[in-house]
Amino acid sequence: MTYTDVAKRFGVTRQSVALWRRRYQQNNALSNVALNKPATQSTAHGSERAVDGNKATHINYCTHTADTDSNPYRWWRVDLEGLFEVHAVVITNRGDCCGFRLANFDILVSSHLTDPSQSWPDTSALCLHRGPQIADGATERLDCSQPIAGRYVTLLISPASEPLHFCELEVLGVPALLGELPSCLQTHSFSFNELRSPPQT
Numbered sequence: 001m002t003y004t005d006v007a008k009r010f011g012v013t014r015q016s017v018a019l020w021r022r023r024y025q026q027n028n029a030l031s032n033v034a035l036n037k038p039a040t041q042s043t044a045h046g047s048e049r050a051v052d053g054n055k056a057t058h059i060n061y062c063t064h065t066a067d068t069d070s071n072p073y074r075w076w077r078v079d080l081e082g083l084f085e086v087h088a089v090v091i092t093n094r095g096d097c098c099g100f101r102l103a104n105f106d107i108l109v110s111s112h113l114t115d116p117s118q119s120w121p122d123t124s125a126l127c128l129h130r131g132p133q134i135a136d137g138a139t140e141r142l143d144c145s146q147p148i149a150g151r152y153v154t155l156l157i158s159p160a161s162e163p164l165h166f167c168e169l170e171v172l173g174v175p176a177l178l179g180e181l182p183s184c185l186q187t188h189s190f191s192f193n194e195l196r197s198p199p200q201t
Contacts, residue, residue, distance in 0.1 A: 057095030095137025
């Protein structure tokens with residue numbers, strides 16, 4: 001099957017097919033795009049520990065919001081320093097104590113800087129909601145309901161009566177591609193690996 005065959009089948013351009021094939025290939029090579037990127041959180045301390053690549057589960061290696069924080073919102077955020085298509089996060093919970101606190105949280109993705117301590121920003125998209133606790137000391141991959149393009153990834157617990165802490169958060173993604181592809185190509189029934197020729201200009 002050639003690019004021309006697919007383009008004719010769906011009534012789109014060969015360039016659109018090539019772009020979607022590129023996305024398909026990238027989606028099979030997701031990487032942690034949050035490693036060593038700038039991180040912040042609702043209160044001190046150690047937000048950068050969650051993106052340092054160290055999955056040790058003692059509190060000394062984990063991020064932790066303040067015990068005395070009276071704000072009902074607890075959040076942590078990483079700036080990916082660019083626009084990425086986010087597919088999933090991988091979270092490592094604290095193992096030495098109190099792992100039950102990492103439960104009932106949202107993962108949000110936004111292209112613009114927002115203030116999650118005020119409300120759920122209209123410019124943020126919900127990647128996923130996690131209800132049950134991640135087991136003490138466990139590392140778990142959580143997939144977005146669908147890929148979301150954005151620069152800022154936020155973990156938000158609201159309402160929260162306990163501090164937020166975890167030891168590592170990886171963001172699995174690829175550089176975002178400009179433009180949207182026709183919906184007909186998003187439900188393709190062929191394999192891109194079958195494509196044999198590059199698009200013609």
